[in-house]
Amino acid sequence: MNRTPVNRIFAFDALRLLAMIFVLLTHALIMLDGDSMLRVYLGVIGNGIFFFISGYLAIYNNKNSGLSFWSFLSRRTGRIYPLYWIGLALFLGSSYWINQTWDWPTVIINFLGLQVLTTPLFTQFISLYWFVSAILLCYAVYPFITQKGSLSTIILRSILVFGILALVRITTQLVLSSFFEYFLFFVLGILSARAKIFDTASFKTYGLALYFVLAALVGVVLVFEPVMPGYLARISLQTMINFGMVTLIRIAIVFTISAGIYWACARLEWPAFLKKVIISGSFAAFCVYLLHPSIYILMEQLFRPPNINIDGLILLAASPFIFPVGFYLQRFVDGLPIFRRTN
Numbered sequence: 001m002n003r004t005p006v007n008r009i010f011a012f013d014a015l016r017l018l019a020m021i022f023v024l025l026t027h028a029l030i031m032l033d034g035d036s037m038l039r040v041y042l043g044v045i046g047n048g049i050f051f052f053i054s055g056y057l058a059i060y061n062n063k064n065s066g067l068s069f070w071s072f073l074s075r076r077t078g079r080i081y082p083l084y085w086i087g088l089a090l091f092l093g094s095s096y097w098i099n100q101t102w103d104w105p106t107v108i109i110n111f112l113g114l115q116v117l118t119t120p121l122f123t124q125f126i127s128l129y130w131f132v133s134a135i136l137l138c139y140a141v142y143p144f145i146t147q148k149g150s151l152s153t154i155i156l157r158s159i160l161v162f163g164i165l166a167l168v169r170i171t172t173q174l175v176l177s178s179f180f181e182y183f184l185f186f187v188l189g190i191l192s193a194r195a196k197i198f199d200t201a202s203f204k205t206y207g208l209a210l211y212f213v214l215a216a217l218v219g220v221v222l223v224f225e226p227v228m229p230g231y232l233a234r235i236s237l238q239t240m241i242n243f244g245m246v247t248l249i250r251i252a253i254v255f256t257i258s259a260g261i262y263w264a265c266a267r268l269e270w271p272a273f274l275k276k277v278i279i280s281g282s283f284a285a286f287c288v289y290l291l292h293p294s295i296y297i298l299m300e301q302l303f304r305p306p307n308i309n310i311d312g313l314i315l316l317a318a319s320p321f322i323f324p325v326g327f328y329l330q331r332f333v334d335g336l337p338i339f340r341r342t343n
Contacts, residue, residue: 011265012053013282015258020285022046028315048185048254054135055189058142076139082333084132087290091127094297102126121173127293134179138186151195158187181247185254198262280327287326295322
């Protein structure tokens with residue numbers, strides 16, 4: 001593992017790897033102890049970090065690439081779909097092996113990456129691949145949110161996008177409810193990059209403070225699961241406040257972890273070998289996210305002793321081996337002429 005892209009931000013490599021570890025631990029804990037509160041927070045924080053990084057680097061890379069917003073969006077989606085289709089195909093194949101099948105409308109909608117927009121009314125999402133659909137939706141609204149916008153403009157446009165999608169959710173039962181919380185993490189990354197929070201000594205709190213008002217809106221959406229006629233009348237102010245506060249806490253945790261890792265990577269000397277491992281793990285993270293459900297099914301079927309429930313331990317044991325597979329798959333796809341990646 002000695003060939004990775006150059007011009008990377010090491011802090012975000014460390015963050016991405018940490019987020020992937022959180023996600024793997026979450027799925028292991030689900031198998032070991034489905035009711036564990038630790039797995040709930042690890043999963044939300046891990047995915048939240050992924051969305052935060054995506055928002056931050058969207059601004060950072062777009063500014064340094066000189067591409068138009070739509071060219072940038074086209075390049076982003078072009079890098080996501082090939083690996084996504086590989087991961088989805090492998091998961092569908094492994095699911096068929098264990099006699100789990102999906103209807104064709106669900107497969108097609110997931111193949112197109114539209115499951116976040118159509119769940120739960122028309123379809124269901126397959127495994128954890130809702131994450132890719134949610135990222136694609138964030139990228140789809142990214143040009144509108146950020147183009148020629150100050151911090152206050154980005155916040156107002158984010159509120160508008162949030163409100164429109166929330167209205168769609170409430171009135172039609174379209175748009176996956178959990179998307180709204182992760183959209184906030186994405187916008188937090190955008191605002192942090194635009195305000196240059198990590199690049200300057202001055203902490204520009206005014207823009208981010210206004211942004212946190214968005215978190216209270218999450219409660220309005222999360223409680224509409226499922227959406228039923230007259231349900232709105234039974235929503236209490238206290239319920240909305242509770243959901244809003246929980247989301248604020250999660251946002252604060254993601255931001256604190258991100259700022260802490262950024263500081264540690266910028267100020268501390270890291271051994272060359274450790275940096276190389278972290279960068280390689282980060283480079284493989286997206287593929288690991290896509291591949292680990294299929295590899296888990298394979299490991300479970302091949303190595304689980306009969307009548308013994310050690311699924312979570314199998315996933316943990318398999319996890320280190322997924323990173324080399326993810327690394328070389330990512331490098332292979334990046335090397336294809338039509339998907340050649342520039343950094």
